[in-house]
Every structure is written in C-alpha cells, then in structure tokens.
Amino acid sequence: MSRFILRRVLQMIPTILAVVLIIFVIFSVVPGSFVSSLLAEGRNVTNAQVVSHLNEQFGLDQPLPVRLWDYLSGLVQGDLGTSYRTREPVWQTIAPRLWPSIKLALAAMVLAAGVGIPLGFLAALKPGSVFDSATMVVAVSGLSLPEFWFGLLLMYAFALQLGWLPSFGYQPGSISHVILPAIALGVSPMALLARTTRSGVLDVMNADFVRTGRAKGVSEPRLVRAHVARNVLVLVLTTMGLQIGALMGQAIVIEKLFSWPGIGSLLVDSVATRDIPVVQGTVLVIVLWFLIINMLVDIAYAVIDPRIKVG
Amino acid sequence: MNDILPDPVLSVRDLQIGIGNKLKIVHGVSFDILPGETYGLVGESGSGKSVTGLSIMGLLKRPLNVTGGALHFLGHDLRRIRPRDHRRLRGDRMAMVFQEPMTALNPLAPIGRQIAEMFVIHRGMDWSEAKAKAVEALESVRVPSPEERARAYPHQLSGGMRQRVMVAMALACRPDLLIADEPTTALDVTVQAGVLELIADLCTAEGTAVLLISHDLGVIANMCQRVGVMDRGRLVEEQDTKALFENPMHPYTRGLLAARPRLGSRVPGERGRLIELEQMVADEDRGHDVPTLVTPRGPRKEVTA
Incomplete structure (x- = not known):
C-alpha cells in the first residue's frame, strides 16, 4: 500500500x-x-x-x-x-484559506452524497413511479441550475425572509455559516449522484447474481442491503471522487457570493490583480486536491472491490 | 397405473406463460416430476424451457408472467401462493442452478459467505455456524481445500469451480426439487462431465428431484429418466429416455436427434441446423400448425385452454 x-x-x-x-x-x-x-x-x-x-x-x-x-x-x-x-x-497567503475551502467542499459533498445517493436508490427501487419521476425532474433541475442564482435565492429565502441563517461570511467553527453555501455548491453533485445511483441500482438489479439471490430466497430488502448496495457503491464512487475533486474549483463563484474566505475567492482576487505567484499557488493547491482525492478513491476501490488490487 | 405412483413433487398442468394476452411464449405445457426423478426438458433456444423453469421458481421477469394453467409443488398452489411464502420455498424446498457461473455469484462477497447465507435465511443459524456449514457444503461438491476456498471471491475460481459452488449453494438446504437450467453449457467440455456427475450423485443420495433443462441431448441421455421435448412453447413429446432415443415419435424429436453432431461425420447435409433438415418444415411454414403431443400411447392433439 x-x-x-x-x-x-x-x-x-x-x-x-x-x-x-x-x-x-x-x-x-x-x-x-x-x-x-x-x-x-x-x-x-x-x-x-x-x-x-x-x-x-x-x-x-x-x-x-x-x-x-x-x-x-x-x-x-x-x-x-x-x-x-x-x-x-x-504559502502564508494560501494556508489560512485552505481549511475554509476544504470545509465547504466536504460539507457540500456530505450533503450531496447524503441526499443524492438515498434518493437515487429509492427512485430505482420503484422505477417509473411518481417518486422516481419526481426525483429525476428535481435531479435534472439541480444539474441545470446556475449556482450563483440558486445561492442568491437561498440567501433571500433563509437569510433575508426567514432569518434562520447568516446570509454570508465565515466564522471558524460555525456550522450555521456553512449551510447555505454548502447547499448552493452541493446541489449539482447531489443531482448527479442521484442520477448515477439510480442507473447503477437499475443496472445491478438486473445482474445475474441478483437473480441468484432471489433464487436463494433472499428477501428484497436484504438483497438490496447485502448484495446490491456494495456493487452500486463501486459505480457511484467514481462519480463521487470526481465531484469532490472538482468542488474546490467549482466553489469559486459560491465563495465570492457568500464572501467565503477560501481558495476560490483568493484565486479570483489574485487573477484580477495579476498576482501571478498567488495564482500559481492556488491553482497548484486545487490540482493537488484533485490528485489526492483521486488517489483516495483508488484506495477505496481496492478496499470495497476484491477484484482490484492495489500495489 | 396411477395408484402405484407416488405423489409428484411438481405438477405442471397446461402452463401458459406470456405477456398479458398479447404474446404467448409457453402454450399449455403439462408434466409431472416424481420424487427423486430426473426429468429432462429439451428443445431449441427459445422453445420456452427456461421460462418454464423460472415460472416454477416464481422468478419470471416482468412483463412476463404465468397467464394460465396450474403449478403445484409439494401441496402448494404456486399460482395462488403469497409471494412471501413462495420466497420461503425458494432455496429451501426448490433451488435453481443457472447457466452462467461467471456472473451468477456476487463478485464482492466471499463464496463461503454466499453459501452460508442459505443457512442464515432458511435455518436461522448465526453466521459463524452457517459458515462452518458452508465449508461442509463445499466439501460435499468436492471443492479441494474447502476451508481456504470458502474465503475466496468468485473471480478467484474457475468456471467449473464456480458452478460447483452454485450446486453446493442450491443443495445446501437439501431441497426437494433442483432446477438446473443449462448447468454445463457455459463450461469446458472437460469439466462438464464432472459437474453433471456431481449433480447426479448428490441428488440421488438425497432423493432430490431434478428438472434438467438442456438443449444438449447427450447430457439429457446420461442424466434423465424421462424427457419432455419442447418446441415453440409446446411439449411435443414425452417418453422414457431410452425409448425416446431408440424410437422418437414426433418429427420434431427426430429432427432434433438428427441435428446432433456426430463424431467423424463430415458429409454435408448429414447433420445441420434443425430447419435445414429434410423432415423438418421451414420455420415460416411451421407458423400456423399446432404441434401435437406424442406419447407412447400414440399422438393426441395438444390440449387447448
């Protein structure tokens, strides 16, 4: 290893x-x-x-x-x-920005995976049902939504009108500040994960080994839990890895919108002032993040799928 | 004559399978399987053998379903049984071995665990007890070093070994009926015989009835006491195996027998695709005639529902 x-x-x-x-x-x-x-x-x-x-x-x-x-x-x-x-x-300019960026990316991903994957699963278990169609309509909308517009909408609804959450800014250790930007950033990977999971489940449910499971007398809930879920996870993992990797770069718009002191807003500021060493540094950090996430995904593959050997 | 025969394990009467009223795939098939008997269903691809097997298991894929007839298994009416009770019979009283050993096992679970699942579901064992039983089951299908193999994943085993695992799994709960759907078709000729012998030995020892579905007449001849010949969704001939091979009555059966490859026969026309044989009528022309069921007592018109 x-x-x-x-x-x-x-x-x-x-x-x-x-x-x-x-x-x-x-x-x-x-x-x-x-x-x-x-x-x-x-x-x-x-x-x-x-x-x-x-x-x-x-x-x-x-x-x-x-x-x-x-x-x-x-x-x-x-x-x-x-x-x-x-x-x-x-390095001293970038370092304090690192954690806010990672925090936002992870929060967005937890949200995307936590909602998108179960939605995709439920949709696939009753293909063609009202729930399935509704989920996929939402998923396509989520993919097509411009992030900044959706972010503004969230701000308007939850900060301005309802006053439940702070509209922008960052405070170390504060969870309430991260919620709105995480939703705005997470909605597109969430939609993508819902779709990928759905098609993955439909694929695996048609596999021969699932028929074997039924022939063994395994109940449907148990079949999904014990046999289908892990096989779907292998398929979903790829999408998830690519999305987490891309989130750091995608966060640029959202970070500017929510005045989030992350890598993305630093990058925008540095490009504007042609502060090339900082641009270089931030881009390198984003690339490194992508590469590291990819490596972790490959390791995760080997843990989940015995057919894949690492080394 | 009937009063000396034991009650059949499985009784299929006028079974019809299709998609609603639109498409019919099986047009009224009837046969019985007696306890401990090996019954062969033989026919071309698409003749309805496999869906017949799947319908007994309750595993027909939508939109396919049983549209008519009766299926009785050990006193259960399989057409009226609750899905949940049917599921409890599956794996426990009736089991199935499929054609494709390469994809029939979950690639992400050790094979021991996949066999052990049978004991957990049907016998209520805990996993450690079930896994010990799984090793025994592997031993019974003559898998070498079974304890080690129980921890192996499907991709680490050869096709023949995987099919042995499938057999071990199917027979784990000592079912009354084993449905083997082309169990050796995907295997090397060299391992086919071993797997068939295994199925025959284990089922004879346990008194398990077998429904062997195959297009391979050689396999059928070696394994079965009785054979039913299927053609386009109908059972056209049913005989004792020996009688069928010595004296096939239905023209379709004769065609099927003539279509067998024979060692050393190279003369063109001596063997060929079924429809190319002289005694067979071309497919298009066969379209409308209803095949008749031939029994040792002479031909009779197929029962229509």
Missing part, C-alpha cells in the same frame, strides 16, 4: 509540471501585468522609472524561461514564491 501511494505521488510530478508551465505561458500571453493592474487601481505608477523599478524588483524584466526556472527551483524546495501584492510568502 505504501508503495502504491509513493508511486502515485511520483506520478503527480509531471501533472504539476504541466500545470505550472500552462499557467506561466497563459499569464505571459494575456495582456496586463501586476504593475499595470496597480495603475488601473489609480495608483500613481505612470513614471517609467517606477515601472521599470517595480518590474525589476519582481523579476518581471527577466525572460519567461528564466522566471520559470526560478519558480521551479523554488517549488522543489517547497517555496511557492512571494506575493507581489502583500510581499508575503505565497
């Missing part, structure tokens, strides 16, 4: 390299730089001497390959660089 993890960690390196390269190239192509964004904010950096001094200070006068090489050699030593804006190490 430890060899498996080591190998997977090593496999992450090329992915990370590629991501770094792409961001570097993109930000050297897009118009604007940190210095010009200061200008846009109305700061007086029109003086050519000041501009060239700032560019020199941040190393922006260096050619792209040199900057890339500097960045990579720092990365190897665990140095993500220094923020142009705050002049603080990028």
Whole structure:
C-alpha cells in the first residue's frame, strides 16, 4: 500500500509540471501585468522609472524561461514564491484559506452524497413511479441550475425572509455559516449522484447474481442491503471522487457570493490583480486536491472491490 | 397405473406463460416430476424451457408472467401462493442452478459467505455456524481445500469451480426439487462431465428431484429418466429416455436427434441446423400448425385452454 501511494505521488510530478508551465505561458500571453493592474487601481505608477523599478524588483524584466526556472527551483524546495501584492510568502497567503475551502467542499459533498445517493436508490427501487419521476425532474433541475442564482435565492429565502441563517461570511467553527453555501455548491453533485445511483441500482438489479439471490430466497430488502448496495457503491464512487475533486474549483463563484474566505475567492482576487505567484499557488493547491482525492478513491476501490488490487 | 405412483413433487398442468394476452411464449405445457426423478426438458433456444423453469421458481421477469394453467409443488398452489411464502420455498424446498457461473455469484462477497447465507435465511443459524456449514457444503461438491476456498471471491475460481459452488449453494438446504437450467453449457467440455456427475450423485443420495433443462441431448441421455421435448412453447413429446432415443415419435424429436453432431461425420447435409433438415418444415411454414403431443400411447392433439 505504501508503495502504491509513493508511486502515485511520483506520478503527480509531471501533472504539476504541466500545470505550472500552462499557467506561466497563459499569464505571459494575456495582456496586463501586476504593475499595470496597480495603475488601473489609480495608483500613481505612470513614471517609467517606477515601472521599470517595480518590474525589476519582481523579476518581471527577466525572460519567461528564466522566471520559470526560478519558480521551479523554488517549488522543489517547497517555496511557492512571494506575493507581489502583500510581499508575503505565497504559502502564508494560501494556508489560512485552505481549511475554509476544504470545509465547504466536504460539507457540500456530505450533503450531496447524503441526499443524492438515498434518493437515487429509492427512485430505482420503484422505477417509473411518481417518486422516481419526481426525483429525476428535481435531479435534472439541480444539474441545470446556475449556482450563483440558486445561492442568491437561498440567501433571500433563509437569510433575508426567514432569518434562520447568516446570509454570508465565515466564522471558524460555525456550522450555521456553512449551510447555505454548502447547499448552493452541493446541489449539482447531489443531482448527479442521484442520477448515477439510480442507473447503477437499475443496472445491478438486473445482474445475474441478483437473480441468484432471489433464487436463494433472499428477501428484497436484504438483497438490496447485502448484495446490491456494495456493487452500486463501486459505480457511484467514481462519480463521487470526481465531484469532490472538482468542488474546490467549482466553489469559486459560491465563495465570492457568500464572501467565503477560501481558495476560490483568493484565486479570483489574485487573477484580477495579476498576482501571478498567488495564482500559481492556488491553482497548484486545487490540482493537488484533485490528485489526492483521486488517489483516495483508488484506495477505496481496492478496499470495497476484491477484484482490484492495489500495489 | 396411477395408484402405484407416488405423489409428484411438481405438477405442471397446461402452463401458459406470456405477456398479458398479447404474446404467448409457453402454450399449455403439462408434466409431472416424481420424487427423486430426473426429468429432462429439451428443445431449441427459445422453445420456452427456461421460462418454464423460472415460472416454477416464481422468478419470471416482468412483463412476463404465468397467464394460465396450474403449478403445484409439494401441496402448494404456486399460482395462488403469497409471494412471501413462495420466497420461503425458494432455496429451501426448490433451488435453481443457472447457466452462467461467471456472473451468477456476487463478485464482492466471499463464496463461503454466499453459501452460508442459505443457512442464515432458511435455518436461522448465526453466521459463524452457517459458515462452518458452508465449508461442509463445499466439501460435499468436492471443492479441494474447502476451508481456504470458502474465503475466496468468485473471480478467484474457475468456471467449473464456480458452478460447483452454485450446486453446493442450491443443495445446501437439501431441497426437494433442483432446477438446473443449462448447468454445463457455459463450461469446458472437460469439466462438464464432472459437474453433471456431481449433480447426479448428490441428488440421488438425497432423493432430490431434478428438472434438467438442456438443449444438449447427450447430457439429457446420461442424466434423465424421462424427457419432455419442447418446441415453440409446446411439449411435443414425452417418453422414457431410452425409448425416446431408440424410437422418437414426433418429427420434431427426430429432427432434433438428427441435428446432433456426430463424431467423424463430415458429409454435408448429414447433420445441420434443425430447419435445414429434410423432415423438418421451414420455420415460416411451421407458423400456423399446432404441434401435437406424442406419447407412447400414440399422438393426441395438444390440449387447448
């Protein structure tokens, strides 16, 4: 198992390299730089001497390959660089944002899995029933709903009208603050999980071994519990892993909307100010999160399914 | 003559299976299976053998269902039985072995546990006791090192071994009737004989009646005392096995026997697909005629409901 993890960690390196390269190239192509964004904010950096001094200070006068090489050699030593804006190490800018982001992603996923999977199961057990149709209508709606609009709706209903929950903001350890953004973020993976689970259950219920179970005299509830559920879980796990991985990136809109101090809102702010080292850092964190979740899913596979060997 | 025969384990009368009134798949099939007897149902694919077996188990898949006739099993009227009571009979008094051993077992559970489930459901044992019994059951189907194998998962076993596991599972509760639906069709020829011998030995020892469904006349000849021949949802001939092979009466049966591959026969036309044989009428032309049931007492018109 430890060899498996080591190998997977090593496999992450090329992915990370590629991501770094792409961001570097993109930000050297897009118009604007940190210095010009200061200008846009109305700061007086029109003086050519000041501009060239700032560019020199941040190393922006260096050619792209040199900057890339500097960045990579720092990365190897665990140095993500220094923020142009705050002049603080990028890691220190990202670290306090990490937990809020993970908390939001996990809360959204718990909600999505906790509601979506049982709904999919119940819908599949009575295919074609009113409950089934209703669930699938809700699921399709959930998938098609724009997140920010749904978030606003939630704010309006539960914060403004009913006053049950805080409308935005973050407080460490507070559960009430996380509920609305988690619902807004979780509704689309919930819909997807409901659909995946439903089709998974319908698939497995038609499997030969389920017929064997019936021929053995196993009751339907027991059949679902003891034989179908685990087989469906293997199918659902893939979707779940991809969704948790993607949630960190999808959270950008929701984090901005709910003033959630996570990675997503940091990314938006840093892109706006062309604070490239921070952009690099946050994107790397999002990519790492995705890769780690994928690895955990693969390990979970091996635990659930004896046919899959890890190592 | 009837008064010396014991009560049948299973009695099928004018069984009809279809989708509502729209489509009929089985058109009035009747046969009895006596205690300890091995009865063969033989016929082409699609002749209705398998659905007949499934209907006895109560495992027909919607929208298929029994639309007419009577099914009696050990004093239970299977057409009127409550689903829950039918379920209690399944696995306990009637059991089934399917054609596909590769997919018939749950891939995520050890085989010992899957056999043990029988004892938990039908005998109310706890799991540890049931698992010990499962090892015994594996031993009885001659699986080598049964204790070790009980912990194995289906994918770790060969097709032949899996089918032995299926047989062990089906016979775990010593049922009165075993329905074996093409139990060796998916297996290598070399392991077929072993599995068949196993079914024959165990069922003879326990006095279990067997309904053997097969298209393989060789299998039927070796295993069964009596044979029913099915053609397009009708039973066209029923005889003692020996008589059937020596003196087939129905043209369909003769066609079926002629269609058997024979070792060394390479002459074209000597054997072939059923419909290509001379004595058989082409499928399209057969459409409207009602096959007649041939018994040793001579042909009689198929009973119509």
